[in-house]
Amino acid sequence: MKNFTTKQQIRQHLQPLRKDGATIGFVPTMGALHQGHLSLIARAKQECDMVVCSIFVNPTQFNDPKDLEKYPRPIEADIQKLEQAGCDVLFNPDVNEIYAGNEQWHLDIGELERLLEGAFRPGHYQGVTQVVFKLFDIVEPDKAFFGQKDFQQVMVINCMIELLKLPVTLVMCPIERESDGLAMSSRNVHLTVDDRRHALILSRTLQQVKDGINTTDIATLKQQAEAAISSEPGVELDYFELVDGNTLHAANQNTAYVVALVAAKVGNTRLIDNMIVR
Ligand code: AMP
Numbered sequence: 625m626k627n628f629t630t631k632q633q634i635r636q637h638l639q640p641l642r643k644d645g646a647t648i649g650f651v652p653t654m655g656a657l658h659q660g661h662l663s664l665i666a667r668a669k670q671e672c673d674m675v676v677c678s679i680f681v682n683p684t685q686f687n688d689p690k691d692l693e694k695y696p697r698p699i700e701a702d703i704q705k706l707e708q709a710g711c712d713v714l715f716n717p718d719v720n721e722i723y724a725g726n727e728q729w730h731l732d733i734g735e736l737e738r739l740l741e742g743a744f745r746p747g748h749y750q751g752v753t754q755v756v757f758k759l760f761d762i763v764e765p766d767k768a769f770f771g772q773k774d775f776q777q778v779m780v781i782n783c784m785i786e787l788l789k790l791p792v793t794l795v796m797c798p799i800e801r802e803s804d805g806l807a808m809s810s811r812n813v814h815l816t817v818d819d820r821r822h823a824l825i826l827s828r829t830l831q832q833v834k835d836g837i838n839t840t841d842i843a844t845l846k847q848q849a850e851a852a853i854s855s856e857p858g859v860e861l862d863y864f865e866l867v868d869g870n871t872l873h874a875a876n877q878n879t880a881y882v883v884a885l886v887a888a889k890v891g892n893t894r895l896i897d898n899m900i901v902r
Contacts, residue, residue: 625707627714631762634715638676638763646673650765650792652756655679656696656810657705660800664769665709667797676763677706678715680722684729685751691894696813715763722758729754733783739872740885741776741896744862749780756781760792767793773800773807775883775898776872799898801827807897818858819891825856826886830899833866833884837901842866842875842882853888862887862894869900 628634642648649672651664661677668675679702686692699716706714731753736742742749760768770778778796785794800808805827806820815823829849836845849864866875869883882902888895 625703625711625714627703627716629715629717630721631717634676634713634762637713638674641674642764647766648672648763649675650759650763650768651675651677651711652759652768652770653677653679654681654695654810655702656698656813657702658800658808658810658812660771660773660808662705662709663800664771664797665706665711667795668767668769669710671795672765672767674712675710676713676715676765677711678717678759678763680715680717680755680759682722682751682755683719684723684754685748687745687747694814696810715759722755727754731757731784731787733780733787736776736780736783736872739776740863740865740867741887744887749777752777752780753784757784757788757790760790765792767795769795769797771800772796772798772898772900773809774896775869775885779872805831807895809895811893811895814891814893816891819893822856822858823890823895825853825859826888826890826895826897827899829853829864830884830886830897830901834899834901837882842877849884849886853886858891860889862889866901 626637649668651668653661665675681695683692729750737749782794804824806823829852833845833849846866853859853861864886866882866884868875868879869881875882883898884901885898
């Protein structure tokens with residue numbers, strides 16, 4: 625695997641390959657790689673000739689400085705995992721390589737900015753679009769692979785691709801879970817043994833909602849889910865919503881595409897999870 629830290633190096637490497645007709649699949653990450661990330665690499669390998677993965681802990685998408693500071697950065701282990709997964713190119717730049725000081729950025733993504741995660745993490749999606757735009761510009765991928773784990777993020781990136789008419793196809797990949805249901809996340813390393821047990825209420829509740837979607841009305845499902853999560857020790861619910869997966873507006877009995885999304889603090893760690901329930 626080639627490992628580049630500058631825009632110039634990676635562009636120089638990819639340009640002739642692209643000219644020769646190779647298609648490029650891109651998997652942007654913040655590192656601390658787990659099976660969820662590796663499933664995106666595997667999918668990209670299936671669909672493209674070359675796979676580029678970026679590892680960049682993007683400061684502009686963190687609204688909590690402590691979260692940024694304690695974000696795990698096990699680069700050596702990450703490199704090994706990428707080698708084993710058959711990734712072709714790693715792009716692992718410094719912050720200074722990506723940002724030239726205090727840059728201005730604003731993309732009008734409409735209400736996606738204010739709904740759900742947007743409401744709890746002001747500015748987060750501006751930081752996400754800012755960095756993904758830059759990374760797309762550097763890598764010029766044919767396809768970009770993102771996880772359903774960050775469902776709203778996929779919608780935001782889709783919105784940016786349409787708004788700016790970017791020549792890239794977005795592929796949403798399913799959520800990888802631990803055997804007990806916990807959605808894999810780089811932040812799971814922060815969970816204590818007790819947190820880890822309590823965190824299971826999130827995936828368990830999502831599954832219960834999925835099981836009940838055709839027999840129980842949506843308002844009742846939401847109430848039951850909120851009650852179950854709020855009564856779990858050590859868990860502080862931010863939101864549990866059943867929404868139309870095309871708009872993020874509240875779902876009703878007639879909504880064809882229903883996604884349940886949850887965010888909660890478990891101990892000191894904020895986790896998100898979701899499930900397509902219809
Ligand atoms: P991150 O490093 O957290 O920014 O995630 C990089 C990419 O991996 C994003 O597209 C995430 O949605 C995706 N991802 C994170 N966790 C999972 C998971 N458990 N299953 C599948 N994809 C994931």
